[in-house]
Amino acid sequence: MELVIETNNLEKKYKDFKAIKNLNMHLEKGAIYGLIGKNGAGKTTLIRLICGLQEPTSGTYTIYGVKNTDKKIIDVRKRVGAIIESPSIYQNMTARDNIIEQLKLIGSPSLDEVSDLLKLVGLEHTGKKKVKNFSLGMKQRLGIAIALATNPDLLILDEPINGLDPEGIVEIRELILNLNHKKRITILISSHYLDELSKIATYYGFVDNGQIIKEISSVELNKKMEQKIEIKVLDIKEFVKYFEKYNYTYEVVDNNTINVYGKFNLAKFVSKLSKKNLMIEDIHEKETTLESYYLNLIGGKNND
Amino acid sequence: MIKLLNAGFMRMYKSIIFKVLTIFSCSFGLLVVFSQYHQMVKYGSDIDVSNLVFMYATFISIVVAIFVSLFLGVEYSDGTIRNKITIGHSRLNIYLSNLILVIFSSLYSYLLYSIIIIALGLPLFSIFSMSISNFLLKLLLIILIMISECCIFTFITMLISNKTIIAVVNIMTSFGLMMFCLYCYSSLNAPQYIDVAQITNQETHEYDIVKELNPKYPTERKRAIYQVLLDINPSGQTVQLITGDSKNIQLFPLYSLGISIVFIYTGLTLFKRKELK
Numbered sequence A: 001m002e003l004v005i006e007t008n009n010l011e012k013k014y015k016d017f018k019a020i021k022n023l024n025m026h027l028e029k030g031a032i033y034g035l036i037g038k039n040g041a042g043k044t045t046l047i048r049l050i051c052g053l054q055e056p057t058s059g060t061y062t063i064y065g066v067k068n069t070d071k072k073i074i075d076v077r078k079r080v081g082a083i084i085e086s087p088s089i090y091q092n093m094t095a096r097d098n099i100i101e102q103l104k105l106i107g108s109p110s111l112d113e114v115s116d117l118l119k120l121v122g123l124e125h126t127g128k129k130k131v132k133n134f135s136l137g138m139k140q141r142l143g144i145a146i147a148l149a150t151n152p153d154l155l156i157l158d159e160p161i162n163g164l165d166p167e168g169i170v171e172i173r174e175l176i177l178n179l180n181h182k183k184r185i186t187i188l189i190s191s192h193y194l195d196e197l198s199k200i201a202t203y204y205g206f207v208d209n210g211q212i213i214k215e216i217s218s219v220e221l222n223k224k225m226e227q228k229i230e231i232k233v234l235d236i237k238e239f240v241k242y243f244e245k246y247n248y249t250y251e252v253v254d255n256n257t258i259n260v261y262g263k264f265n266l267a268k269f270v271s272k273l274s275k276k277n278l279m280i281e282d283i284h285e286k287e288t289t290l291e292s293y294y295l296n297l298i299g300g301k302n303n304d
Numbered sequence B: 001m002i003k004l005l006n007a008g009f010m011r012m013y014k015s016i017i018f019k020v021l022t023i024f025s026c027s028f029g030l031l032v033v034f035s036q037y038h039q040m041v042k043y044g045s046d047i048d049v050s051n052l053v054f055m056y057a058t059f060i061s062i063v064v065a066i067f068v069s070l071f072l073g074v075e076y077s078d079g080t081i082r083n084k085i086t087i088g089h090s091r092l093n094i095y096l097s098n099l100i101l102v103i104f105s106s107l108y109s110y111l112l113y114s115i116i117i118i119a120l121g122l123p124l125f126s127i128f129s130m131s132i133s134n135f136l137l138k139l140l141l142i143i144l145i146m147i148s149e150c151c152i153f154t155f156i157t158m159l160i161s162n163k164t165i166i167a168v169v170n171i172m173t174s175f176g177l178m179m180f181c182l183y184c185y186s187s188l189n190a191p192q193y194i195d196v197a198q199i200t201n202q203e204t205h206e207y208d209i210v211k212e213l214n215p216k217y218p219t220e221r222k223r224a225i226y227q228v229l230l231d232i233n234p235s236g237q238t239v240q241l242i243t244g245d246s247k248n249i250q251l252f253p254l255y256s257l258g259i260s261i262v263f264i265y266t267g268l269t270l271f272k273r274k275e276l277k
Helices: A043-050 A073-079 A095-105 A113-120 A136-148 A166-182 A194-198 A218-224 A236-245 A266-275 A290-297 B002-014 B016-043 B049-055 B057-077 B080-086 B091-125 B132-159 B163-188 B220-232 B234-243 B249-273
Strands: A003-014 A017-023 A026-028 A032-036 A058-063 A080-083 A154-158 A186-190 A203-208 A211-217 A228-233 A249-254 A257-261 A280-286 B193-201 B206-213
Touching: A003 A043, A017 A043, A026 A186, A032 A043, A032 A166, A032 A194, A043 A058, A043 A154, A043 A186, A058 A073, A073 A080, A080 A136, A080 B080, A095 A113, A095 A136, A095 B002, A095 B080, A113 A136, A136 A154, A136 A166, A166 A186, A194 A290, A203 A218, A203 A290, A211 A218, A218 A290, A228 A236, A236 A249, A236 A257, A266 A280, B002 B016, B002 B091, B016 B049, B016 B057, B016 B091, B049 B057, B049 B091, B049 B132, B049 B234, B057 B080, B057 B091, B057 B132, B057 B163, B057 B234, B080 B091, B091 B132, B091 B249, B132 B163, B132 B234, B132 B249, B163 B220, B163 B234, B220 B234, B220 B249, B234 B249
Parallel strands: A017 A211, A032 A186, A032 A203, A080 A154, A154 A186
Antiparallel strands: A003 A017, A003 A026, A003 A058, A203 A211, A228 A257, A228 A280, A249 A257, B193 B206
């Protein structure tokens, strides 16, 4: 599979603080890659590095196989559209003029696409209304239209649904899915809204303390999220031995808590354990969400 | 670069600040013509149109400082500078295209003012004392000074990311250059001797006026330093050109060129390293 973005021990240091440490990520062509992490985890810094706004302190990254130190990287960037934190739009201009400006920036010979782009993001009726009078959702959609004006193969969206109302979130979600499915645009998206991200992402990268601590496909993740049984036990070692022997997917949470993942009948499962004289203090099924998976991954701490 | 300029000129054409610049340049020209006309009618003064053309040169610095802060400052406040980099424009081209836009706006403003002055001034005052060659030479020097000022303001604007701070620093720089120029100019023009009253009779309070060395008269070394500083300072060059009191006029183009090169080179070097958010 062709890699659109690949980072190799990427590091970014600000004075004494390392925002990114030995970060390795792999974004495959055609994916919607959800970048997940708490505030200050390093998501936006990573995006800034990839977009060329800042230089890495050490390590490298490639975009479509071109290294960041290669002069050709400037040409490769022409295949990228991005919204970093807030959309890059002139507030005192209309939506139409902002798109025309972008088309001129990329040297587009015609302005025929302007109406199509406005229509694509549902801003065709904004007329002479200045962007500064737009709602946040409208600004985000315009930002996406501007990013799309370059006909990108890769779209980078940093927190695109921040501050949007539920209707706005649905609109952006549908737009992203549409772009990925119909236009085959690879998308890198960072968000705090894990539930929302779980509806669109095909791949996840979990960022914590400036590192990608886990990369996982949505298929793989969904398998893990099928079912989780939390068991409080007296002797955890016996349980670990048993789960190892019978190839269960499990996770030791602490000295007397163990999580087991998979599809099984709870009554039968308890009966099996009893037959093996494994003493259970408490057992119950738990629904695993992307959020709980993420929290579990970073050590159960939610520092947001 | 062409693409950046194309987009930049479109934005400039549509921006309110450019319209304000146009209106201001024309209004200032009209104001100068009518105030001079009033002077001519009231006091019978002879008004030389060639001098009026250069009057705006002292104000253009502050006008450009404000224009640059508002027009280029939005690149950071609206985040559009990020977009230019993300879609593959080099920082060198972004910096230079912005500089060209600033120089254009500065020349455009001066051109509008000059057209108003010449179109209305010539029929009203009928005096154009300067020879065409002298006029063009002076105009060329003023243009070079304006370009060097544009390089300074673009340097400031491209390296500070906050629109308000950009505006404050640019305006302070403009005023600072003017104040420093006036300080040097007045120091150089201070009289060497001053009149001092010397009491000759305490009872009748009779006194004689005697000439004494001015304690504030700069030493020869200080005068040389003030002169160099005045010549290097774009505002200093402008004041000397307007007053016709320019001793080193042949050095002005070199100083303007030097300032432009230093600020472009330093600006580009720092902008290439600047971490954008």
